[in-house]
Amino acid sequence: MEAIKQVRGRAVVVPGDEIDTDRIVPARYLKAVTFDGLGDALFYDERFDEAGNPKDHPLNRPERRGASVMVVGAGFGSGSSREHAPQAIKRAGFKAIIGESFAEIFFGNAIQIGLVCVTLDPEDLGVLAGWVEAHPEGEVEVDLEAREVRFGGHVAPLAIREAAREALTSGRWDPLAELLESAAAVRRMDEKLPRPGRPGGYR
Amino acid sequence: MAGKTLYEKVWEAHEVRRLASGQSQLFIDLHLIHEVTSPQAFGMLRELGQKVAMPHRTFATVDHIVPTDAREEPFADPLAQAMIEELRKNTREHGIELFDVGSGKQGIVHVVGPEQGLTQPGFTIVCGDSHTSTHGAFGAIAFGIGTTQVRDVLATQTVAMPRLKVRRINMVGELRPGVGAKDVILHIIRTLGVKGGQGYAYEYGGPVIEKMSMEERMTVCNMSIEGGARIGYVNPDETTFAFLKGRPYAPAEDEWEAAVAHWRGLASDPDAEYDDVVEIDGSRIAPYVTWGINPGQAITVEERVPDPEGVPDDEAALVREALEYMKLEPGRPIKGQKIDVAFVGSCTNGRLFDLREAARVVAALGGRVAPGVRAIVVPGSEQVARQAEAEGLDRIFRDAGFEWRYAGCSMCLAMNPDKLVGDEISISSSNRNFKGRQGSPQGRTLLASPAMVAAAALAGEVVDVREVLGVKA
Numbered sequence: 084m085e086a087i088k089q090v091r092g093r094a095v096v097v098p099g100d101e102i103d104t105d106r107i108v109p110a111r112y113l114k115a116v117t118f119d120g121l122g123d124a125l126f127y128d129e130r131f132d133e134a135g136n137p138k139d140h141p142l143n144r145p146e147r148r149g150a151s152v153m154v155v156g157a158g159f160g161s162g163s164s165r166e167h168a169p170q171a172i173k174r175a176g177f178k179a180i181i182g183e184s185f186a187e188i189f190f191g192n193a194i195q196i197g198l199v200c201v202t203l204d205p206e207d208l209g210v211l212a213g214w215v216e217a218h219p220e221g222e223v224e225v226d227l228e229a230r231e232v233r234f235g236g237h238v239a240p241l242a243i244r245e246a247a248r249e250a251l252t253s254g255r256w257d258p259l260a261e262l263l264e265s266a267a268a269v270r271r272m273d274e275k276l277p278r279p280g281r282p283g284g285y286r
Numbered sequence: 287m288a289g290k291t292l293y294e295k296v297w298e299a300h301e302v303r304r305l306a307s308g309q310s311q312l313f314i315d316l317h318l319i320h321e322v323t324s325p326q327a328f329g330m331l332r333e334l335g336q337k338v339a340m341p342h343r344t345f346a347t348v349d350h351i352v353p354t355d356a357r358e359e360p361f362a363d364p365l366a367q368a369m370i371e372e373l374r375k376n377t378r379e380h381g382i383e384l385f386d387v388g389s390g391k392q393g394i395v396h397v398v399g400p401e402q403g404l405t406q407p408g409f410t411i412v413c414g415d416s417h418t419s420t421h422g423a424f425g426a427i428a429f430g431i432g433t434t435q436v437r438d439v440l441a442t443q444t445v446a447m448p449r450l451k452v453r454r455i456n457m458v459g460e461l462r463p464g465v466g467a468k469d470v471i472l473h474i475i476r477t478l479g480v481k482g483g484q485g486y487a488y489e490y491g492g493p494v495i496e497k498m499s500m501e502e503r504m505t506v507c508n509m510s511i512e513g514g515a516r517i518g519y520v521n522p523d524e525t526t527f528a529f530l531k532g533r534p535y536a537p538a539e540d541e542w543e544a545a546v547a548h549w550r551g552l553a554s555d556p557d558a559e560y561d562d563v564v565e566i567d568g569s570r571i572a573p574y575v576t577w578g579i580n581p582g583q584a585i586t587v588e589e590r591v592p593d594p595e596g597v598p599d600d601e602a603a604l605v606r607e608a609l610e611y612m613k614l615e616p617g618r619p620i621k622g623q624k625i626d627v628a629f630v631g632s633c634t635n636g637r638l639f640d641l642r643e644a645a646r647v648v649a650a651l652g653g654r655v656a657p658g659v660r661a662i663v664v665p666g667s668e669q670v671a672r673q674a675e676a677e678g679l680d681r682i683f684r685d686a687g688f689e690w691r692y693a694g695c696s697m698c699l700a701m702n703p704d705k706l707v708g709d710e711i712s713i714s715s716s717n718r719n720f721k722g723r724q725g726s727p728q729g730r731t732l733l734a735s736p737a738m739v740a741a742a743a744l745a746g747e748v749v750d751v752r753e754v755l756g757v758k759a
Contacts, residue, residue: 099603099604099607100603100604101480101579101580101604103580103718103720103721105699105718105720105721105722105723106720106721106722109722109727110699110700110701110723110725111700111701111725113322113323113350113701114322114351114363114365114366114369114701115365115369116325116326116329116368116369116372117325117326117329118326118433128721128722128727133727157481158480158481158514161480161481161514161580162416162511162512162718162720163415163416163699163718164323164414164415164416164418164430164431164432165322165323165432166323166326166414166432166433166434167433169432184481184484186481186484186514187484187485187514187515187516188416188429188430188431188432188511188516191431191432191435191447192432192433192434192435195432195434195435195446196434244448245308246307246308246309246448247307249306249307249308250307250309253306253307255305255306255307257434258305258307258309258311258438258446259334259437259438259441259442261305261306261311261446262305262311262438262441262442262444262445262446263441263442265302265303265311265444266339266442268302268303269302269313269339269442269443269444272300272302272313273313273340273343273443276299276300276313276315277315277406277408277409277537277545277548278315278342278343279315279316279343279345279403279404279406279409279535280404280534280535281342282537282538282540282541283541284537284541284545285537285541285544285545285548286541286544
């Protein structure tokens, strides 16, 4: 697993607060047994009309093609726990999301697949969004080690839950290997703790 | 030394160790899976060459994609059929018990867990579904997880989780007639905000909660996530124990007393310290209806749709966006708003208690579903359907022109054929009024209690259920 210390790339602003995961990936795209091809479903109903014609959405603008940093508002990723949402964002080529705040489950899901989510205070976020709108070719750098976001000569301090920052920068964002290490202790807990439908657990 | 909250006690009993990142490795007592968020996890497991570590702690059912109008297979939607087949294959291959369609036990995962007695106080419970918080009604620590975490639980019976803070929500006073659990949680979300619960587990308590049935408590805990809290719970008490007694997977007679003694000890100590405490007066709550595109955009049926001019600047943009999408006129009373569809069901309000509430309103009002309104009732499980039919509730609904369906998630998220069409407006007992949530990219949702939904179905518009029942003070 690669350590993720810095992410750098062109950016796109997806404006609005409380963008829920139903909007990020509409439920009908969850009817599949893999995550393949989910990048195309990203914000589908906001990007395309019912006949499939593109609407005016930041992700449809030619100058934003290839962007790898998404700038969002507050409460991003609320609602459904569907991992399809961060999976779609990642599969559409994004490596980092910068916002004012993230919904709890979305944040955890994103970090576990190595998709960086950091927050800026609202004022800095406004400056960043304005700069990105004005500079489609400009690059934004998210530096998890220096704990800052840099763009066009600006430097803004970023915030991220320390456990998530640590997991990303040390290359341990997927915890499975670490979880597997304590198999013996986990088996003892299984023996000790009550189990649904198994007699004797509470005696 | 200060006492402990239930959250702390359960967390400490299940913490395997601290991981290098600072997160906890948490043992999971009960893992529930369904057809939508599990197939990719089994796929990852296969790729890694891992087995399911503890199949005896995982239980499966089908709810999201299952059609509710017909049960014959193959289903009309081949993708739905493929997903259910995948779950059957995965559960068979790994020795996991599946409550399949027609087993008598199938239903919405958050209805099935409690009714089978799988959900028990003090358990850690996870499911790839954000409404897993429902199980907190039993004094369990229950939360939704992503699919990669479903993989982790299958492979290790543990997840990596940060420890949350605990906010005690004291619901004081007494609910007025015609006001129910759905109104309570919509009021809490409106009061504390849709982001208010981020970083917190909510402990609901106080006289209003203590008086509630388990089903009502489940409604409250269910929508914790709509207030931003991944976990919501109620301390276990006599109501909890009485509900669980005799259920198939609950402790049997010979260890019942021991189980109850253990559960009693899990409740938060009287001198427990909370990270935050709020008090909310239940006596002031009226029936709620949402008007916007998130569950915090809710008003009582006595209020008017907000005007963006009258709200703080930071909310105005969201109010405008919501009004534009909902095509509602600012300043107009929500009462009298015409509806096209009425939906009673979901993990929020699809239990027997909820169907009784809706049926009571239908029976009291008499008459039929208003012309031009599509009204459907979807029981939360096969067991709920059976009980409702034994009580004759299905007759009351059918005779009034409601469709009586088979169990599933149905129009809450419209992954099956039950969908809004175009910009239809629905009054729904479910949990989310997000843009496009009910299956049409322009579809509109008003969230309300089952009683309010039933009353609106007959009237063809939003009405105050207290007025039509003659209970308004």
